[in-house]
Amino acid sequence: DTGVSQDPRHKITKRGQNVTFRCDPISEHNRLYWYRQTLGQGPEFLTYFQNEAQLEKSRLLSDRFSAERPKGSFSTLEIQRTEQGDSAMYLCASSTAVGQGYYGYTFGSGTRLTVV
Amino acid sequence: AQSVTQLGSHVSVSEGALVLLRCNYSSSVPPYLFWYVQYPNQGLQLLLKYTSAATLVKGINGFEAEFKKSETSFHLTKPSAHMSDAAEYFCAVSEEGTALIFGKGTTLSVSS
Numbered sequence: 001d002t003g004v005s006q007d008p009r010h011k012i013t014k015r016g017q018n019v020t021f022r023c024d025p026i027s028e029h030n031r032l033y034w035y036r037q038t039l040g041q042g043p044e045f046l047t048y049f050q051n052e053a054q055l056e057k058s059r060l061l062s063d064r065f066s067a068e069r070p071k072g073s074f075s076t077l078e079i080q081r082t083e084q085g086d087s088a089m090y091l092c093a094s095s096t097a098v099g100q101g102y103y104g105y106t107f108g109s110g111t112r113l114t115v116v
Numbered sequence: 117a118q119s120v121t122q123l124g125s126h127v128s129v130s131e132g133a134l135v136l137l138r139c140n141y142s143s144s145v146p147p148y149l150f151w152y153v154q155y156p157n158q159g160l161q162l163l164l165k166y167t168s169a170a171t172l173v174k175g176i177n178g179f180e181a182e183f184k185k186s187e188t189s190f191h192l193t194k195p196s197a198h199m200s201d202a203a204e205y206f207c208a209v210s211e212e213g214t215a216l217i218f219g220k221g222t223t224l225s226v227s228s
Contacts, residue, residue: 004159033215042206042218043160056215091159093216104150105216107159 002026004108006092012114013082020078021111025094032075033105034067035091036060043091049075050097082115089113118143118209122219130227135179135194137222139207142188149190150208150216151181160206166190177201202226 005024013019025032031050035043046065047057051072061067064082069075079086089112093105123138141147148167152160164175171183181192190207204223208216 035218040221042208042220043216045215045217048215093160104148104162104165105160106162107152109159112157 004092004094004106006090006108006111008111009109010112010114012116015084015115016081018078018080019082019113020076021090021092021113022074022076023092023108024074025092026106027073029094029096029106030072031095031097032069033093033095034075034077035093037089037091037110038087046077079113082113084115087113087115118147118211118214118217120207120209120217120219122205122207122222124222125220126223126225128225128227129197131199132196135192135197135201135224137192137205137207137224139181139190139192139219140188141190141207141209143209143211145211147209147211149181149183150210151175151179151190151192152206152208152218154204154206154221163192163205197224197226199226199228 007022033048034046037043045058046061047067049069064080067077089110091110093107095105119142121140150165151163154160163179164173166173166183174180179194204221206221207219210216
């Protein structure tokens with residue numbers, strides 16, 4: 001399977017705990033994106049990487065959130081000191097860069113986080 | 117900055133009827149435009165894309181969309197709805213070098 005993989009699919013955590021999600025993009029895609037989606041809303045952009053460089057971060061990405069893509073392959077998104085408002089679906093997507101056969105993003109199935 | 121407005125958070129049609137989901141965008145430069153579909157508890161699947169080629173774009177599952185620059189619109193249509201089309205649909209816009217910005221979505225219901 002050459003799609004975008006996200007792990008875990010579901011995560012339930014207690015408020016105040018730290019959580020980490022992983023995303024494995026399509027291997028030939030050099031761009032990787034993180035989005036957050038709450039119930040009844042469209043996905044909201046959090047951050048994106050081109051190779052290992054983090055090129056843009058949304059104001060939604062508070063200091064408790066950090067994302068890495070250390071070798072330009074898989075990425076992790078960590079949330080520290082989780083709050084109930086962090087409960088959402090976290091989506092990862094990958095793409096080529098514009099001008100390199102840009103055909104939109106391929107999304108993973110997401111990680112659903114529930115903070116109790 | 118670019119933005120997307122999807123008119124109508126919920127659209128209901130009968131099986132076999134025309135589907136029309138509306139999307140208007142705002143962009144300062146020629147945009148890339150997309151429609152995605154999302155089924156419950158799943159990620160987003162690309163239906164179709166406009167990337168400055170033909171203005172009438174055909175996608176999967178019989179859907180198509182027409183880019184109208186003068187109206188800043190990119191409405192999604194399907195001639196005949198099927199029960200399996202019931203899902204959430206998202207319009208999205210990006211400019212070169214920026215991330216996709218999504219609309220709030222339109223829920224399509226199909227009744228028999």
